[in-house]
Amino acid sequence: MKRSNFKLLSIFVLTSLVFFSCKKNDDGDDPMPTTAPIASFQIEYSDSDFSTVNFSNFSQNATAYSWAFGDGNSSTEENPTHTYTNAGEYSVVLTASNAEGTTHTQTKIVTITDPNSAIKDITGDDQKIWKLSRNIADEEFPFLVGPESKSEIWWAFGRENPLAFRTCMMEEEYIFNVDGKFIYDSKGFVYADEGVWSGEIVGECIDETNPQNMVGVTGEDLSPWASGEHTFEYDASAGTLTLNGLGAHIGLPKVASTEEVTVPQEKVIYKVTKLETDGPIDKMQLETTFLTNTGDPGYWQFNLVSYDNWDDQPSIGPALPTASFNVAVDGNTTTFTNTSANADSYMWNFGDGNTSTAESPTHTYASDGSYNVELTATNADGSVTASSTVIIAINSVFSANTMFGDDAKTWKLAPVAGALKVGSSISSGDWWQSTEEDITGRACTFDDTYTFTKDGAFDYNTNGDVWAEAYMGVDPAGCIAEGDIGEAAKAWTSGSHTYTITEAMGNAPAYITVEGTGAFIALPKAYNGGEYEMSPPAENGSVKYQVVNYVNDGTKELLVIAVDISAGEAGTGYWTFTLISE
Numbered sequence: 001m002k003r004s005n006f007k008l009l010s011i012f013v014l015t016s017l018v019f020f021s022c023k024k025n026d027d028g029d030d031p032m033p034t035t036a037p038i039a040s041f042q043i044e045y046s047d048s049d050f051s052t053v054n055f056s057n058f059s060q061n062a063t064a065y066s067w068a069f070g071d072g073n074s075s076t077e078e079n080p081t082h083t084y085t086n087a088g089e090y091s092v093v094l095t096a097s098n099a100e101g102t103t104h105t106q107t108k109i110v111t112i113t114d115p116n117s118a119i120k121d122i123t124g125d126d127q128k129i130w131k132l133s134r135n136i137a138d139e140e141f142p143f144l145v146g147p148e149s150k151s152e153i154w155w156a157f158g159r160e161n162p163l164a165f166r167t168c169m170m171e172e173e174y175i176f177n178v179d180g181k182f183i184y185d186s187k188g189f190v191y192a193d194e195g196v197w198s199g200e201i202v203g204e205c206i207d208e209t210n211p212q213n214m215v216g217v218t219g220e221d222l223s224p225w226a227s228g229e230h231t232f233e234y235d236a237s238a239g240t241l242t243l244n245g246l247g248a249h250i251g252l253p254k255v256a257s258t259e260e261v262t263v264p265q266e267k268v269i270y271k272v273t274k275l276e277t278d279g280p281i282d283k284m285q286l287e288t289t290f291l292t293n294t295g296d297p298g299y300w301q302f303n304l305v306s307y308d309n310w311d312d313q314p315s316i317g318p319a320l321p322t323a324s325f326n327v328a329v330d331g332n333t334t335t336f337t338n339t340s341a342n343a344d345s346y347m348w349n350f351g352d353g354n355t356s357t358a359e360s361p362t363h364t365y366a367s368d369g370s371y372n373v374e375l376t377a378t379n380a381d382g383s384v385t386a387s388s389t390v391i392i393a394i395n396s397v398f399s400a401n402t403m404f405g406d407d408a409k410t411w412k413l414a415p416v417a418g419a420l421k422v423g424s425s426i427s428s429g430d431w432w433q434s435t436e437e438d439i440t441g442r443a444c445t446f447d448d449t450y451t452f453t454k455d456g457a458f459d460y461n462t463n464g465d466v467w468a469e470a471y472m473g474v475d476p477a478g479c480i481a482e483g484d485i486g487e488a489a490k491a492w493t494s495g496s497h498t499y500t501i502t503e504a505m506g507n508a509p510a511y512i513t514v515e516g517t518g519a520f521i522a523l524p525k526a527y528n529g530g531e532y533e534m535s536p537p538a539e540n541g542s543v544k545y546q547v548v549n550y551v552n553d554g555t556k557e558l559l560v561i562a563v564d565i566s567a568g569e570a571g572t573g574y575w576t577f578t579l580i581s582e
Helices: 002-021 163-171 402-403 437-442 487-492
Strands: 041-045 053-058 064-068 081-083 088-097 103-110 125-130 142-147 173-177 181-185 189-191 205-207 229-236 240-244 267-276 281-291 297-307 325-330 333-338 345-349 361-363 371-377 382-392 408-413 420-423 449-453 455-459 465-466 478-481 495-502 510-514 542-552 557-564 575-580
Touching: 002 267, 002 325, 041 103, 053 088, 125 163, 125 281, 163 189, 240 495, 325 371, 333 371, 382 542, 402 449, 402 495
Parallel strands: none
Antiparallel strands: 041 053, 053 081, 064 088, 088 103, 125 173, 125 297, 142 297, 173 181, 181 229, 189 205, 229 240, 240 267, 267 281, 281 297, 325 333, 333 361, 345 371, 371 382, 408 449, 408 575, 420 575, 449 455, 455 495, 465 478, 495 510, 510 542, 542 557, 557 575
16 A cells, blocks of 8 residues: 555656646746757649649648759748759758757759650650751761661662752651651652652652652552651650651651552551760661562661751752663673663763663674673763673583583682672662672672582682671671681581582573582572571572573683572572683
């Protein structure tokens, strides 16, 4: 009982001490102790405006507040709302204070992210105009086409042809608005692409407002490819730019997402492979894919620019002509088809002392031989010359002995322009052909030797170095020591194989077939029905070459062979090689 009374007394004493310690002293001179403020706040981003932030104040023991929003602005409100002018990260500081001037601060980071920041790389703050690049001096071609491996360029506008050949395309505007609108403005004229447009207007800039001009090869309506308004979507994470709307396109109308087309499409998806927006010139690179008529994967690339000051863009330049031609040989008579463009006059040199100024002449040679034919195309801006080797072989007959002579004979690529050709038909270089510069530029190809012996042996010798490309595991392409070739492609280096000859019979041509893993003549990647996209070559394979022409003029022997690389050997794609015996 006594113990319980003592506990009650203790509780009373402690309670009294706590009560009296919180009051002023008897004289009233000393202030009662206060609790310091605690600054605390939360951030809430506005749903309707990405740049506006609501601040909720949860500070304690405070009577005044001071906000610094990190962008030079401030507030003394308890729960302010602030709108930022620019996107970015801002350090927000809240200072809470009490009546005695005691303060406490809390700092938090506010991140203002413009949901349209990615799209604004393409549209600017409101609208941005893009055009095809004219910067060919740095090989930034307006558009180009090549293999998907990008080991080479098959054709590039501005490299093979002057920009002035398609002035209308170089003036086109591709306009992107921040609200998702895409405007194609052709300035009234579009380019009539071969194989898509019909009639004599092919290869010209045509008036898009004339309905008769906007017709396809078989009467298709091409008018959706004229100027118009569409929409677009840019997915920065996926790196894709999608144009929505019938006929919406950039650069070439025929280039769709994964194929080449002859009629307008509802949608085209481009892969954005480069987007640079720093500096006075914005640059955007777009690509699509397709399959060639040989079944090989290729790609189209478009290079666009947007200038802060459009007066800074280069001029289109003069419209020099292009010189090109095809040759058909019948006995000793040759028919030349002129495929030059933008020329007013022509001068032919047939290589035998004879000339002509006809547009597409026919010429008869007096004797067998190899003749270097030159065509010079001229207009008011200047002249351009193209050349090709013509072989006349009336009295020269190819046989098995041609390959090996008395016992063994060695052949090399002839050191002439067009020794390597690839095109839509035999002896055609309409896709690509080697130039005179290639004779030294890829000398490692022209010094390779191919030796055939009477007993059926075939030896290939790189003579130390080899022309290697991406399909051999080398990128960029170039001459390298054969010892540096990767193991998968070793079979394409120097080695011994076998061969057989099928001599001509009736209308059937002669053939040379080389046999063995990696056996080839002139170019490793070409085989019957295709081209290698990667090594290794087929094990114990063979390649059959058609003998196109052979000439022995008493001083040298020339042999032209071809291999059908089209899918199923359909006769729509050939590599053609011109060899010379040592």
